[in-house]
Amino acid sequence: MPVRMVETSSPSEVSGSTTGNTMPQPCTLLSVGQAFSGTQNVSSLQKDEAWRVNVRIQGYDHDRGYLCGTMEALNVPMADTPVVTFWEGEIVDTKNYTFYTGKWGATREDDIKHWTKFPSFPPLLPKVEPDGGKSLDLSNYPYIFMRWKEQHFVNVGTDCGLTIAGFYYVCFSCSDGSINGFYYDPNSSPFQKLELKSISVGRLGFSFSTYELQ
Template sequence: MPATSLRQGCSPKPIFCSLLQAGQRFQGIQNSWKLVKDLDYWTVHVEIQDYIPEKGYICGTMEAIDVPRFDYPVITFWEGQIVDNIHYGFRTGCWEATEEDDLRHWSQFSAFRALERVFEIDRARQVALHPLEYVFMRWKERYFVNVPHNCGLTIAGFYYVCMNRITGETQGYYFDPDSLPFQKLQLSPCCLRGQGFTCPWYAFQ
């Protein structure tokens, strides 16, 4: 991690990342912390629908395939907070997450380890995050798109997310006090053959 990543006292800036533009797609899997059997994971597709770095805002859809008990994909719409130390910091302050929950989940990411000490002494808000190679976010699913709310699935929790802004490799950990802890989300950006990453402009209606 570069030395500039932990500079304090400079003005925070919005976090820009071309891989978060509307239309960018990711694919991967979600699984429980400890796999017990093959059914403990399912395929996930994510599409970014809107990205407003000046507001620390992002949103998109998440499509889960092969979810147990469902013979068709389950799609949700989510909204996200970009941790930029302007609009949002590492402390969640909502969705039933305590500071202990925050530290426990952020610490799962190796990119956060250099920030752990300043988090513990409550100085993380002073750190300039825009020079970092990684983007930290929270994704909160808001509603089901194609199944009723009483379908037996829960979206009460949210994801702690860390994305490498160079490669697009993304990891997330789901937090919900009433769900299995440390369900892991692993995503890679989709790209067009010979054309790099996909970045068409598309807004969720």
């Protein structure tokens, strides 16, 4: 939810086979109720700024490659309260979704430019370029790639000074639950980085405010 303004790892195996299970395996750190906390960098030529961000997963359907949740930005300069948005996500599983977005104004060149910013992606690139990675076997890959698209504001109006026109390219680490992402919107500062860590709500004493989603 930016202001509108003008991990190196190799896969255990990257296979071209389409037999068997080629989708990413379910990950316990990517499940309903799981919470994440971190920052989003919204730096531009005019300023250097990072917002504190909390994310909670509200829904997850592995077979459909779908998940959804809420994102809360806590220290947005022009907002009197934390700004909460509801987002829906696509899991790049080569069955339901590939690495090519095909919407939201993103070209294949935009896709490759953003995915390659994740150190875990380059080993996949040769098989992604022809068709978005339809032949990739991601079942044992230690990272899950996703797109998150904010759908609406939960607790503020559209006149809050923020935009949700774009979407996030996301890379999730199955080993520690960390999330890295880059926001894409041609009308916002490029490559705004999202960095989140998985948190234990009970152990760390962290909790989100309660919001009713409709």
